[in-house]
Amino acid sequence: MAERPGEFELIERYFRPLASDPGAFGLTDDVAVYVPPPGEDLVLKADQIVAGVHFFAGDPPSAIASKGLRVNLSDLASKGATPVGYLLSMALPDDWNEDWLRDFSAGLAADQALFGVSLFGGDTTRAAGGLTVSIAAFGRVPAGSVIRRAGAAPGDVVFVSGTIGDSALGLRIRLGTLDSMPAGKAADHLLDRYLLPQPRLALAPVLLRFATSSLDVSDGLVGDFAHICRASGVGGEIDADAVPLSAGARALVDSDKSALASVLAGGDDYEILSTVPEADAERFAAEAAEAGVPVTRIGRVVEGKAPPVVLGVNGQPLSLDAASHVHF
Template sequence: MDKTEFDLIKSYFAPLTSKYPEAYGLSNDAALITEEPSRSTVVTMDTLVEGIHFFSTDPAEDIARKSLRVNLSDLAAMGAKPKGYTLSISYHSSVSSDWVEAFTKGLATDQEIFGCHLIGGDTVSTPGPLTIALTCFGSVPRNKCLHRTTGIEGDDIWVSGTIGDSAAGLKLLKKEIKAESSNDEAFLIDRYRIPHPRTSLGIALLERDICQTALDVSDGLLADINHVAEGSNLQARIFSSNIPLSKAFRDTFQTAPDEGIQLAATGGDDYEILFTAHPNKIHQIIELSEELSIPISRIGTLTQGKNTLLLDKNNKEIPVIKSGWKHF
């Protein structure tokens, strides 16, 4: 690194606080967060480690955007409006100031998109891998948010966007599969590197009382819906033919559709919103999908029973070896 800690802060990070005056340009030891009397603060944190959550060869801008977006996805799953974030980065010796400049450009881009600003953080050196820890703050109406464990028997299970693209993108980067075309490859790798948090959807689901149960798909579709099933003492039944797949994903697995559906159901890193709602909400959900231009698909139902089942078109269970990512 050819700049000191304070040079990095002044040159690259302080400008990211310009639209958040209570950060005081990172000149103090901490920032202020003004409380709103009618709203509650939501806090979430994610840590990304080089070699586990991203490749050392990934563009710095993409690493920055992913670091912020996975946190914004957690806020979206709570129905929260983003507000600010703190950032702690542990650099190793090969990280240059040019890398930091590109990294902060990625953050600046997404700050404008999502209306969320840097308010503080820390920079340190490490002999280990590059590590990025980001804490994000948002807000919801006072004492109201979306939960993981409030599913009701008979609820429909819905998911936004398409599933499996990120997992396929990771396999492409690891040279484990080949895409049908260069466009498909670029699309799937982009979905791995830069998630699309469904902020507007999460806020609308909460504020319009469309549902009370939601989470984002990070560890895998089946693993994450199982959190809802277990927490609600119900069984989740997922219809494999209803899982939404992108054209790029379908093309990539056209000769191995069973392998594709297994990957989509268990791969993770989709950062789409998975939620349950009473069947009488279907028209509101369809209207919301059209209004926000976000595809939303009904993929299953909550019933009496235990665990999560993946079902084929004949309603027979599809065996799944591993339901999703395990951190340990």
């Protein structure tokens, strides 16, 4: 067996080509430098993904790389930020090889070109257990304009982008925990949504113009709306029938009683949940559609500080065992 390259060889071979911004110094220094343009703030975000928790150890290396980067870019999008770059830290298991790392770095290179970001630095080490990928991403927004969780007000309309529940159902397909297992294009779509999030960066400038609060749906639709309500000191309602579903998710919800709970609380959708004043709701939806990101009105913000309520048939509250997925 050929001897595996050391840390500095790995950096030179696989990561230095990703450090295209001058502030990264070609990964030849201990730090990097980025100065935001005048009148803009820096927005920072860090997320890690872990084998056996956020992805399967046997998933394609390029997809693992993409997921690690995209979950961070999704958070930046929800804050109205334009992404700039990221730091990458990896703990590699004992069985890694160069083919794996080559495919991993190729996944990062493809997403860098797609989303317009650059690697600025990071670290590599050996893992005591499974693979861990930690990324700290950063972006920029006009000064003072970052969209926080706090800011929702009674009377605001609740919107969500794309479709909800696909990732959680894709995971359940892989785990084999559904009563009826979809096949063909429907299954492929759900599996792909689990493996490859789609950060809604095109929605960011629209959010800046209209949103009073926003976050990405990573812990689950109901749980993440609860984060907004708690931070804003308000209550809220979600109409379960209004939650947008893909064709595959709709078929599963209709055939498996447990699927609806996965849709509402499963997590890992990486869609954008936002609140918008009623007076701006139509313009927000129209401009989001023009940006290529469909949004759906799913509820409203109300007075009070209680957790949000999910309304089902005839407006009756639904009872969920859990409001969100627990990653810890």
